[in-house]
Amino acid sequence: MALLIGGACLLDPFAASAAEQVASAAGGHAPHIDGSELGLLWAVPFCAMLLSIALFPLILPHFWHHNFGKASLFWALCFLVPAYFEFGFSTVLFEVLHSILLEYLPFIILLFSLFTVAGGVRLTGSLHGSPILNTGILAAGTCLASWMGTTGAAMLLIRPIIRANEHREHKVHIIVFFIFLVANIGGGLTPLGDPPLFLGFLKGVSFFWPTQHVLVPLLTTAAILLTLFFAIDTWFYRHEGHEAPEGEMEEKIGIEGKVNILLLGGIVAAVLMSGLWPHDYRFALSVYHVPLEIQNVARDVLLLVIAYLSWKLTSRESRKANAFNWFPIIEVGKLFFGIFMTIIPAIAILKAGTHGALSPVVHAVTDSAGEPINAMYFVLTGLLSSFLDNAPTYLVFFNTAGGDAHVLMGEVATLMAISCGAVFMGANTYVGNAPNFMVKAIAEERGVKMPSFFGYMAWSFGILGPVYALLIYLFFL
Numbered sequence: 063m064a065l066l067i068g069g070a071c072l073l074d075p076f077a078a079s080a081a082e083q084v085a086s087a088a089g090g091h092a093p094h095i096d097g098s099e100l101g102l103l104w105a106v107p108f109c110a111m112l113l114s115i116a117l118f119p120l121i122l123p124h125f126w127h128h129n130f131g132k133a134s135l136f137w138a139l140c141f142l143v144p145a146y147f148e149f150g151f152s153t154v155l156f157e158v159l160h161s162i163l164l165e166y167l168p169f170i171i172l173l174f175s176l177f178t179v180a181g182g183v184r185l186t187g188s189l190h191g192s193p194i195l196n197t198g199i200l201a202a203g204t205c206l207a208s209w210m211g212t213t214g215a216a217m218l219l220i221r222p223i224i225r226a227n228e229h230r231e232h233k234v235h236i237i238v239f240f241i242f243l244v245a246n247i248g249g250g251l252t253p254l255g256d257p258p259l260f261l262g263f264l265k266g267v268s269f270f271w272p273t274q275h276v277l278v279p280l281l282t283t284a285a286i287l288l289t290l291f292f293a294i295d296t297w298f299y300r301h302e303g304h305e306a307p308e309g310e311m312e313e314k315i316g317i318e319g320k321v322n323i324l325l326l327g328g329i330v331a332a333v334l335m336s337g338l339w340p341h342d343y344r345f346a347l348s349v350y351h352v353p354l355e356i357q358n359v360a361r362d363v364l365l366l367v368i369a370y371l372s373w374k375l376t377s378r379e380s381r382k383a384n385a386f387n388w389f390p391i392i393e394v395g396k397l398f399f400g401i402f403m404t405i406i407p408a409i410a411i412l413k414a415g416t417h418g419a420l421s422p423v424v425h426a427v428t429d430s431a432g433e434p435i436n437a438m439y440f441v442l443t444g445l446l447s448s449f450l451d452n453a454p455t456y457l458v459f460f461n462t463a464g465g466d467a468h469v470l471m472g473e474v475a476t477l478m479a480i481s482c483g484a485v486f487m488g489a490n491t492y493v494g495n496a497p498n499f500m501v502k503a504i505a506e507e508r509g510v511k512m513p514s515f516f517g518y519m520a521w522s523f524g525i526l527g528p529v530y531a532l533l534i535y536l537f538f539l
Contacts, residue, residue: 093155094410095149095407097407098418100418101419102419102420105407105408106140107137110140111400114137115397115493117515118130118133130393131397138400138403141403145157156350159349159352160352161402161406163352169402172329174365176213176326177217177391179217179329179369179372181221182319182321182322182372182380182381182384183317183318183326184221184319184384191223191233191236193299196226197291200240200291201284203215203219203248204248207243207244207247207249208249208250208273211249211330211333213497215244215245215249217497218326219244220237220505223240231302232302234510234511234513235298237502237510241502244497245488245495245497245498247284247489250486253272253337256452256485258447258484259272259485260337261457262456262467263337266468275474275481276482279482279536282532290525318377321372322375322376336357336358390504408450412450413458415458415461415462427442436476436479439480439483440482440534441530442483443455443459444483444530447483447494448494449491449493449494456480456481459483478538479538482533486526489522489526490519490523491522
């Protein structure tokens with residue numbers, strides 16, 4: 063959402079500011095589901111949705127490939143139909159419209175725009191996927207992610223790195239580390255990098271606070287992962303019968319579709335514009351108690367215009383040579399519709415804080431003296447962000463820690479723990495952040511046999527788990 067999920071997910075970074083105005087826009091009487099009244103049983107459709115994504119491609123791949131959209135709709139209805147009988151039409155309508163208008167549509171529009179524009183950039187010439195080149199691409203993507211977003215950096219570089227390694231026998235590890243670094247961890251330095259940090263920015267955290275305080279944990283994590291990746295890739299490279307890595311290019315490298323580089327900048331500017339829109343010119347149109355803020359509508363329209371310009375200005379031959387097709391974004395759109403619908407009660411329970419069924423989670427981050435337990439802030443923010451939306455998860459723990467940005471910026475370790483947990487641990491699962499799933503879909507379209515849902519988690523927890531433990535020891539104890 064971020065994602066969305068988990069770390070999100072790539073949820074619309076500005077949905078929270080609009081959501082906070084719902085009550086006032088509706089005169090304080092907007093119908094909504096009270097998370098404090100929900101049991102964990104309401105989260106079953108969401109869990110079933112995640113298990114479907116995890117298991118069906120493994121046990122029934124042909125069925126899943128042709129019916130994943132129907133499965134997504136089925137699990138959405140498994141929540142919506144009981145909710146209709148329990149809470150009534152008006153409440154369900156509000157929750158659905160709130161999720162679609164403020165979260166799902168902005169999420170899909172942003173992904174669609176980035177997918178279309180980045181898919182129009184093609185590196186020409188011969189890229190030879192040696193360990194040196196692959197490590198360089200991962201390092202470059204990690205740097206770019208904080209300034210053009212994890213989705214933008216991932217969509218820009220995933221096709222070139224796949225092309226460069228088409229001759230390689232072992233390449234799954236390349237895509238897995240790409241998800242770790244480019245699609246997640248690299249976005250931790252600015253509010254542009256990942257949605258949770260933009261929510262912090264909107265709450266009063268200064269723009270460069272993450273750059274100053276998350277830099278050392280990010281560099282530590284990136285250095286460990288890049289070194290480990292280089293060692294693994296070198297081992298595979300040599301055992302595949304290649305010569306020692308030299309990272310040489312056989313032909314001069316060029317770029318087709320240069321206009322898309324400018325359009326990527328336009329996407330970043332459109333997103334930043336909606337967050338920095340002057341307060342004197344902010345107003346919202348209400349659609350059944352759901353406020354559509356003018357700056358967010360303007361952003362989404364601009365993003366669609368940019369996508370259209372990219373499609374018209376990029377040659378079809380270049381896109382064809384880039385193996386561009388619409389299936390990955392269609393798959394993400396259908397699956398995340400089910401996720402956004404079924405996650406409604408899970409997020410409501412989480413937002414209820416100490417009054418909800420997940421109150422033990424909230425209590426776990428504070429000791430008996432009322433002091434924050436920073437290691438638990440990091441772990442719990444991260445683990446929930448791995449499966450739920452990292453944007454509201456960030457806000458829940460931000461508010462649990464006091465909710466005052468000026469105070470929290472002084473309590474460096476706590477805010478750093480929340481920020482790192484929300485951003486870094488989006489790498490734990492395919493649904494932890496929207497670019498994860500898109501990278502997986504594109505890689506599979508290009509013939510890379512990616513791990514299953516649980517197979518990927520074996521990679522992530524096996525590799526990232528010790529790194530997280532080191533971060534806790536170095537920064538959060």
